[in-house]
Amino acid sequence: METGDDPVVIRHRELERYANTALKAGRIMMESGASVSVVHRGITMIARGFGVETIGLRSGYTSIAMTVHVADQTITRMLQVGRLGVNHRLDLAVRQLCARAERGGMSVEEVEAELARLVRETPRHAAWFTALAVGLACASFGRLLGVDWLAFGPVWLAGAIGQYIRHHLLHRGVNIFIVAGAIAFLSATLGGLGAIALQSATVQLAMMASILLLVPGVPSTNAQTDIMDGYPTMGSARAVWVLMIMLFAATGIWFAEELLGMRS
DSSP: OOGGGOHHHHHHHHHHHHHHHHHHHHHHHHHTTOOHHHHHHHHHHHHHHTTOEEEEEEEOSSEEEEEEEETTEEEEEEEEOOOOOOOHHHHHHHHHHHHHHHTSOOOHHHHHHHHHHHHHHSOOOOHHHHHHHHHHHHHHHHHHHTOOHHHHHHHHHHHHHHHHHHHHHHHTTOOHHHHHHHHHHHHHHHHHHHHHHTTOSOHHHHHHHTTGGGOOHHHHHHHHHHHHTTOHHHHHHHHHHHHHHHHHHHHHHHHHHHHHTOOO
């Protein structure tokens, strides 16, 4: 019998396809901002739909590994995870696909085709629209922090410009921490200059409000959730990432304050 006709080899190949497809769904969810427990649940649901049992799952900051078992055959596979971001629409769409796959009746090809379609066709806001919305959010939070109306416009503009440039830098693969420091410096400087030009009485608050777009809210929440759900390694990795982002953002605004002479 040739190796290609060996039933054990054939079964391993089938298990490999099941594992890789389930891991692809998990990778998309993780890159879209899902917590580890949600990612593991989605992977397990797809595996069940294929008729296999998931007997091991491990999530690292840059990889996901799983072990699947059926009858007397077991196989372990791992996929690399890309940059973690936030895309709630895509995350929700993949979760719904996992629920459909768990009910059975979907082949590996169908699940993979649907995953590819969701990644390709899930609606996304234009970069300029997102930038304007983020800038408005920065200005609105600034008002809650005590920024006066004279600084509202400069904060909005500074936040929008910072978000737009950050979007393009990240999509070009620039280091995310360097981006955080650079955008903090740029947005704080623009917000401060605008507030000074309009004779605002809250220049320093305006500078801080201009970098609120850098606050990693979803990663912070996921870090706490992962630790509480029993995944301290992943939760700690996320927490360190959050601390690094805040450190670089603080460095950026420090340089902006030095440039504008706002430090006493």
